[in-house]
Amino acid sequence: MGLTSTKTYQNVIQQGVLYLEKHQKQSFLAERLIMDRMDWNRTDLLLHLKKKMSEPAYLQYLKDLNELIEGKPLQYIVGKEWFYDLPLKVTSDTLIPRPETEELVHEALKQLKGKENLNVLDIGTGSGAIAIAMKANRPNDEVTATDISEKALQVAEENALTHHVDIRFLQGDLLEPVSLEMFDCILSNPPYISHDEEYLMDESVLKYEPHSALFADHEGLSIYEKLAYELPFYLKTDGCLFMEIGFQQGERLSTLYKRAFPDKEVSILQDSNGQDRILMVL
Missing domain, CATH: 1.10.8 (Helicase, Ruva Protein; domain 3)
Incomplete structure (x- = not known):
């Protein structure tokens, strides 16, 4: 050159x-x-x-x-990305953490302020970004993180070790590894991009990032639909739920989760760009 x-x-x-x-x-x-x-x-x-x-x-x-x-993403070239002021290892087995997900963590930390010693669950942890940021900012909480990918969990465990945070990592599909357990706070950034929207994606994302962490069936809603039926059995009565969503999914997911949690307050929050981005259940 x-x-x-x-x-x-x-x-x-x-x-x-x-x-x-x-x-x-x-x-x-x-x-x-x-x-x-x-x-x-x-x-x-x-x-x-x-x-x-x-x-x-x-x-x-x-x-x-x-x-x-x-076209290779910088994060995969150097093997790390910053998330909530923490450097995290990322590989081709993990999604690159996004600023929108930092906003999810920020909102959860704000809502949990003043509450202590909670049981927290991160569903589909990937690099461990959400779980590690939560534990680093709330060290007295018990944090559990699940993922279906063994390789992703290996990366997440390495990141937790690097940042000296004690997190329970469990392999399995969504809530399967924590059957019969209940939590005070559940967070998740599930795959939410419709296969029909693939043509809108950046070429480097499609080429390098794990598609299983990006795309979902039924217009990107399949994981939310499955969890809507299951989460009420895992969230404590006074518990809270925070999920990252696609910018076009707010109305449909609000309706779905109001049915799933009829006694709780369901809100859709916008990100810094004014797009629907967070489903919050309090």
Whole structure:
């Protein structure tokens, strides 16, 4: 790609920016590739700008840049994504955590403020993002996380170990691993994209992220429909439920969950972009 041999971090980043812009990629990724690969924050980067980049780091950067140009998500290139101020390992077996899911966690933490020693369940944990963020912010809660994928659970367990949080991980489909248990708070970011909407998806998402964590039958509603019948038996009388939803699903899911929980308050909350994003049952 023609990067020069004057390999200070500043030189390399400047030319990386030009290379990314030439290929219509976001230029800020030139810095983030280095920061995430080196486990640096912005201060660390600034302190290294005038220093020479080692030959192995330089060659890795070239490889990373070219994978980015080819469409591979940065998170899978460097093997991590930040979620609720925590760096989490991600692999091709786990969905890349999104900012919208951070909003789900934020709302749950807000609603649970003042309540202590709760039993919390994360259904379909993937990388463990929701469960780990909840436990990190509410260390006195007992947190359980389920996933059908053994490989995803291995990643989640590694992330929990990295952040020194004690979470019970169980393999199985949805609520199956916690049969006969009840919880004070249940959270989930299930697959909710309709197969008919595949043409709207970014090519890199379709090529690299696990489809089982993205798509669901019946216009993306099949998991919600299954859980609507089962969740009332797992949520305590004064318990609460938070689920991420597709932006076109709010009205239908509100109706469905009001039938499932006739004695509770069911709300649809919007994300920072004004789109329906969270189903909340209190």
